[in-house]
Amino acid sequence: MLNLILKDLLVQKKSLLFALGYCFFLVFAFQSMEGTAPVAATIAVVYLLIQYSFAYDDKNKSEIMLNSLPISRKDIVLAKYLSVLLYIGLATVAYMFATLVIKMINIPLKVQFLSLQTISISFFIVSLMASFYLPVVLKYGYLKSKMFNIVMFLLFFFIPMGIISLNQKPGFSLSVNMSLKDAISWSNWQITLLVIGFSLLMMCVSCFISINIYNNREF
Amino acid sequence: MRIIISNSSNEPIYMQIVNQLKELILKDELKAGYALPSIRNLARELQVSVITTKRAYEELEREGFIETVQGKGSFVAAHNKEMLREKKLSIAEEKLGEAVLFAKSLGLSLDELIELLQLLYEEEE
Amino acid sequence: MxxxxxxxxxxxxxxxxxxxxxxxxxxxxxxxxxxxxxxxxxxxxxxxxxxxxxxxxxxxxxxxxxxxxxxxxxxxxxxxxxxxxxxxxxxxxxxxxxxxxxxxxxxxxxxxxxxxxxxxxxxxxxxxxxxxxxxxxxxxxxxxxxxxxxxxxxxxxxxxxxxxxxxxxxxxxxxxxxxxxxxxxxxxxxxxxxxxxxxxxxxxxxxxxxxxxxxxxLDNYCIVKGGIDLLDTYNQKAFVGIRKTQYNFQGLIDCREKVQNLFKGNVIIEKPSLEDIMLYIVRGKQYA
Structure with a gap:
């Protein structure tokens, strides 16, 4: 299974570099929208890597080959879900790297650093996106789910961005944040863990559905 | 060991192999105990299917020309000298028969034929 | 086996x-x-x-x-x-x-x-x-x-x-x-x-x-070729597939022994290739 995950990285090693470059770009582009850059970067990079991994499978019709090897279909699906987690990690590292570099060479930019809050927000959004997208792409393949894919990207990229930036507006942000914190009087850590836990649960349910779908897939 | 397969011949390929191997054995070119190639090896060499060579060997075995030892392969059978001679004699008979038939069609008499045969026989010596 | x-x-x-x-x-x-x-x-x-x-x-x-x-x-x-x-x-x-x-x-x-x-x-x-x-x-x-x-x-x-x-x-x-x-x-x-x-x-x-x-x-099937005048409704049925022209016919028969009875040696018999067999069967079915 590890092999399947590594293979997905290997076929898109060019996109990995691209992803890093993209992080630099986003740090720059989103600097005026408070709190959005780290989230946008994570979502965009993960989205990109998921897309590419399926696009390469589709372009080479490699699923015919994969499913002719002694690999169970369950493992192929699991590998895709685990890859998503790995991509989140990679995106986070790439963003951290980008911000550090910018900071170190003293480029006069308003750099937004990662915070517990942004990490949990992006984790949640990416998980939600993957949980919807993977069952669809595993059922219909990359090309046929292209339309769904575009709609999904718009939904999961721009709406959260809008909310976050709205959230950052003084009055609104404070009221929402404060009321949440007051209501459950938990620490940031606890909220982060809750969000991540919930996201993982969502992925598990989605994964379970995907395995069933993929088991009946024909090539 | 020389075997030539013709694809245009009307004779089935396995029979071509059988007949040519028989001839080699009768002419003593393949001596008793000679290890024949495996059916798979022969199939590759002759570019025919394994079933074809397998059939040929089975036929030769049935007629007592070769013996197959499980796990060791096939060998030219150690035949009875008498039987071999008989088989060779029958070939000589058959060929002479053809010659007689041909001679008759030309209108040669028995005496003329004998004379011709004598000449040829002595020439060979 | x-x-x-x-x-x-x-x-x-x-x-x-x-x-x-x-x-x-x-x-x-x-x-x-x-x-x-x-x-x-x-x-x-x-x-x-x-x-x-x-x-x-x-x-x-x-x-x-x-x-x-x-x-x-x-x-x-x-x-x-x-x-x-x-x-x-x-x-x-x-x-x-x-x-x-x-x-x-x-x-x-x-x-x-x-x-x-x-x-x-x-x-x-x-x-x-x-x-x-x-x-x-x-x-x-x-x-x-x-x-x-x-x-x-x-x-x-x-x-x-x-x-x-x-x-x-x-x-x-x-x-x-x-x-x-x-x-x-x-x-x-x-x-x-x-x-x-x-x-x-x-x-x-x-x-x-x-x-x-x-x-x-390959031993069973054979290609039979002959003049068109040799064909009649009876012997035509024996063919798996047949191609007729103005002068002659050639077709595939699935049993060598049948040929002798049907045509009494007035035809040419040839060994078919796998392709011949495939073609005659596919076409024979189309025209049947």
């Missing part, structure tokens, strides 16, 4: 095409050619065997075991070569090998490198840089490096030149020197199989027309 592959009443329905309860068996140690025109159901059958398609009925047994219940175990011992490579264009041969090899328990790197050498394949090149023939050879090298007991090939020679095709035949002879190995080989180019195949299974419009030893087929 032990059977490596058994297909029993296999059925698959599509919108415009169906595989209609097909059956055949491949004994251990032999090569079976799977022939038929394009669209006859060859690839469908192979995809069903590999569980890439889901069957609607029937049974498939590989090495005597159900192909779905024991799928992973069976695939450990199947080598596959398809008409396209389906490997990742972006990876090099070496990277592809490193990805594939760990899935097989009995992967043997020595064997792999032996074939890489024989086939003269450049390990550091990307798959997309290979010619079609080289891709096929690379697939074959991978298929032969994990001690496969059954080699499944779907149109491996389509689009290849005669030289590469003849090289493939030599390799097939090499493979079956080992009595444990069997080959299932689909193609619409029947001349590839004329020599090497032990059994022929002929599929047409989703049905098996015949499945038997190649020698039996």
């Amino acid at each position: 032990e059977n490596i592959l058994e297909v029993i009443n296999l059925r698959k329905n599509f919108n415009k095409f169906a595989l209609k309860d097909i059956s055949f068996t491949l004994p251990k140690g032999y090569i079976m050619g799977f022939i038929g025109p394009n669209g006859a159901g060859k690839s469908t059958t192979i995809k069903l065997i590999m569980n890439l398609l889901k069957k609607d009925g029937g049974q498939i047994k590989v090495f005597g075991k159900d192909h779905i219940q024991h799928e992973k175990e069976i695939k450990q011992h199947i080598g596959f070569v398809y008409d396209e490579s389906h490997f990742y264009d972006e990876l090099t041969l070496d990277e592809t090998k490193k990805f594939i090899a760990p899935f097989y328990k009995s992967w043997d790197d020595h064997v792999f490198h032996k074939y890489i050498k024989i086939f003269q394949l450049p390990l550091d090149k990307k798959i997309k840089e290979l010619s079609k023939g080289m891709k096929m050879k690379f697939s074959l090298a991978l298929a032969l490096s994990h001690d496969a007991k059954l080699l499944i090939m779907d149109e491996p020679t389509s689009g290849l030149d005669p030289i590469v095709r003849s090289e493939l035949l030599d390799i097939l002879y090499e493979i079956i020197q080992d009595e444990e190995k069997s080959v299932f080989f689909s193609t619409h180019i029947t001349s590839d199989l004329e020599k090497v195949a032990d059994y022929i299974t002929f599929i047409h419009e989703g049905e098996i027309v015949l499945s038997m030893a190649k020698d039996d087929i």
Whole structure:
């Protein structure tokens, strides 16, 4: 299974570099929208890597080959879900790297650093996106789910961005944040863990559905 | 060991192999105990299917020309000298028969034929 | 005789095409050619065997075991070569090998490198840089490096030149020197199989027309040629397929013995090729 995950990285090693470059770009582009850059970067990079991994499978019709090897279909699906987690990690590292570099060479930019809050927000959004997208792409393949894919990207990229930036507006942000914190009087850590836990649960349910779908897939 | 397969011949390929191997054995070119190639090896060499060579060997075995030892392969059978001679004699008979038939069609008499045969026989010596 | 592959009443329905309860068996140690025109159901059958398609009925047994219940175990011992490579264009041969090899328990790197050498394949090149023939050879090298007991090939020679095709035949002879190995080989180019195949299974419009030893087929069928005046309504029925012109006819008859009774030696009898048999059966059915 590890092999399947590594293979997905290997076929898109060019996109990995691209992803890093993209992080630099986003740090720059989103600097005026408070709190959005780290989230946008994570979502965009993960989205990109998921897309590419399926696009390469589709372009080479490699699923015919994969499913002719002694690999169970369950493992192929699991590998895709685990890859998503790995991509989140990679995106986070790439963003951290980008911000550090910018900071170190003293480029006069308003750099937004990662915070517990942004990490949990992006984790949640990416998980939600993957949980919807993977069952669809595993059922219909990359090309046929292209339309769904575009709609999904718009939904999961721009709406959260809008909310976050709205959230950052003084009055609104404070009221929402404060009321949440007051209501459950938990620490940031606890909220982060809750969000991540919930996201993982969502992925598990989605994964379970995907395995069933993929088991009946024909090539 | 020389075997030539013709694809245009009307004779089935396995029979071509059988007949040519028989001839080699009768002419003593393949001596008793000679290890024949495996059916798979022969199939590759002759570019025919394994079933074809397998059939040929089975036929030769049935007629007592070769013996197959499980796990060791096939060998030219150690035949009875008498039987071999008989088989060779029958070939000589058959060929002479053809010659007689041909001679008759030309209108040669028995005496003329004998004379011709004598000449040829002595020439060979 | 032990059977490596058994297909029993296999059925698959599509919108415009169906595989209609097909059956055949491949004994251990032999090569079976799977022939038929394009669209006859060859690839469908192979995809069903590999569980890439889901069957609607029937049974498939590989090495005597159900192909779905024991799928992973069976695939450990199947080598596959398809008409396209389906490997990742972006990876090099070496990277592809490193990805594939760990899935097989009995992967043997020595064997792999032996074939890489024989086939003269450049390990550091990307798959997309290979010619079609080289891709096929690379697939074959991978298929032969994990001690496969059954080699499944779907149109491996389509689009290849005669030289590469003849090289493939030599390799097939090499493979079956080992009595444990069997080959299932689909193609619409029947001349590839004329020599090497032990059994022929002929599929047409989703049905098996015949499945038997190649020698039996070639010995039984014959091409009959003669003047058109020799034909009458009775003897015409004996033909599997026939082509008539103003002056003469030629056709395929499925039993040599019949010819003598029907035509009393006034005709020319020739050995058919597999292609002749395929053509006359396909066309014969069209005009029937």
